[in-house]
Amino acid sequence: MRNKPKVVWIQALTCNGNTQSLLSSNASRFEQFLNQFELVYHPSLTHHTTLNDVLQSNASYDFLLIEGALTSNTQFLTLSDQSSTAIVEKLIKRSHYVIAVGSCASYGGVHAKFEHNDDVVGVQSVVGKKSACKSGHDTINLTGCPVHPEWILQTLYTLKAKGNIALDDEQRPIELYSHLAHHGCTRNEYFEWKVESKSFGLKEGCLFYEQGCRGPMTHSSCNKILWNDTSSKTRVGMPCIGCTETDFPRENMLETKKNIGIPAEVPLGISKRAYLSLTGIAKTFKIERLIGKLIDENR
């Protein structure tokens, strides 16, 4: 690969959230990215190049990044007078790697919930898992609504350095998606001892039992690579809504589905029976520090 790989970013059915996420990157990292890669085209950022320029050129691009779900239905979306599907089909042949940026580009995401258009799909549905891109590398899905900006940068840097990246069953980079959102959550001690949060708006307690938190079954490094270099949803008290998994968005996201008081789904990799036994035992402990307020300034 040349010293300064060329990056083209296009947008289809999107809310612009992944672009906003990228722009919220750590500033030093973002500047480094701009120095070491050439962002040839981005609909919100580049000034001298238009999408038409890109489409009419014969140039090869190292990275084709796609934000948003694709549709061939021109009733609901045309870009430069073409369908988003047609644009991707054209550009993929001229690109070394194709990366779906965000859940919408990966599998349709929120936009696939618009039932009047039954043709809202992710990139791999158009170009295939074994994509026709020049390197022959599988289509890479960076799921997340939005995707974490570091996940984009680390994927680009890794491909630049190594030429390929190991993917999981959902075509996501293993290094970024092997962790669960649960890993690194500051509420983990509450999870271990089955101390549930009494309500929203508290530092104390686990959000898994009542508030619908998907941390223990969601592949994502949100609590390992913090958002905005600062925090994560679960750290502040918002349950994980599982936005990196292909069943997002689900129904009743802010409550835990239960059968006879037992969560319908248990943490990944453990049988329900084992989980219940463990819960029973953990609950027999009365751990004083987990019962009261974490910070009591009147002490």
Next chain:
Amino acid sequence: MKTVDIIERIEGEAKLNLHWKNNRVNDAYIEFLNFRGFEYMLEGKAPLDALVYTPRMCGICGQAHLLATVNALEDCYKNANIELHVTAKAKILRELGLIIEIVQSHIKWFYFFIMPDINAASMTPRKEFEPLKGQQWLKAQRASSEITKALALFAGQWPHTSYMVPGGVMCDPTHMDMILVENYIDQTIAYFEKELVGMEMQNYLTLSQTDDLKLLKGDIKSFLKMSFEQSLEKIGQSYNRFFVISDACGFHKGKIRLKNVSKFEMNKIKEHDDFTFELNSKIQKKEKYGWAKTVKYDNLFYETGPLARAMTQNRRFIKQLHKTYDDSVLTRVMARVDEIAYLLQTAKTMLHTLDISEESYIAPKTALKEINSTFGTGFIEATRGALKHELIIHEGKIKSYDVVTPTVWNLGPGEKPDYGVAQKALIGLNSLQEATIVLRSFDVCSVCTTH
């Protein structure tokens, strides 16, 4: 003569359809061809799921959508006669989130969206404003990503958090968290002072005359120089009617039709789709030319957004600029920049009144999904202006959801001679370059316009 141009760098894409006569625009249509159908997606969903869906209508102003949803859901309780308590702390943490979102968006808009065009059209373009390369462009990215950390301290992340919920907020920040939030606000104030206006913010906030423009230094000075060179104080005028939908964040709800601010009646806000594509038709009727709807108050178009807010709020500097230059591109850009200072100061005041010992969240007595039938409306000022959410709950599910976004007010379609706000501002211009800058002065967001 007719020309059709595709406009990018507006958070999506739009088509600018201009009709020329004697080298001037004598008819203009703005086409938005992207439709995602959020209102349809929400039908049949659990009411609280709206908190997850609506921020995703727009990745740029997700917090505004979240707050509008929360306000609408809380209004559902009110209309069902169920008492709800929301603490002052929760209200501050919500509005603070919105303020941070607006501030970082204004910074990005100025450097990433409007300055590159004005700079490129200048006789003396400066490389510090060059997208992706220029020092001032890069500093803007740094400043906007830094202040977003303040939001992440209590919202977990940005974009796309849903930390607000009927009854309060999900977070419970510590004293130190909030001190850190203030540190980031102060850092942004320092950025505003050093890079944008070249003077202390307190001094900036005392500016009150058009002549005071001469006192400005920093990048605003460059902007002004280029603007006067390109006569941006003389173009972009529309109806000179302004509309502000909410008092939150210290704004002043009201409308200005002739001169003074007056109250408005919510039921006079009417949305229609005379020019809007039909959902169930592959071949659209001739008069329909895009996915944007039209919204009017009392059958008149009104401009919404930072300029409208400065006008109803009587912020002196912008009022004087408006007196001199009307609702021109220059006034509109200055209103947006001026709002950064106003909001940073408001954020400081809010932080000083925040009582961290209050409850973050007080659970409503009944869950929304247990309410058989109710309805609610939520109003909020988003980055680009008036935002309204309205929903009906039936048998515990969302029966219908309607959203009127700021860009529907400003960019929604009209037809000769009753043009929409931005459409009217385009009439009479004498180049595509001017038309692009005028259109951009409304902070166009295609995804927000069509949602």
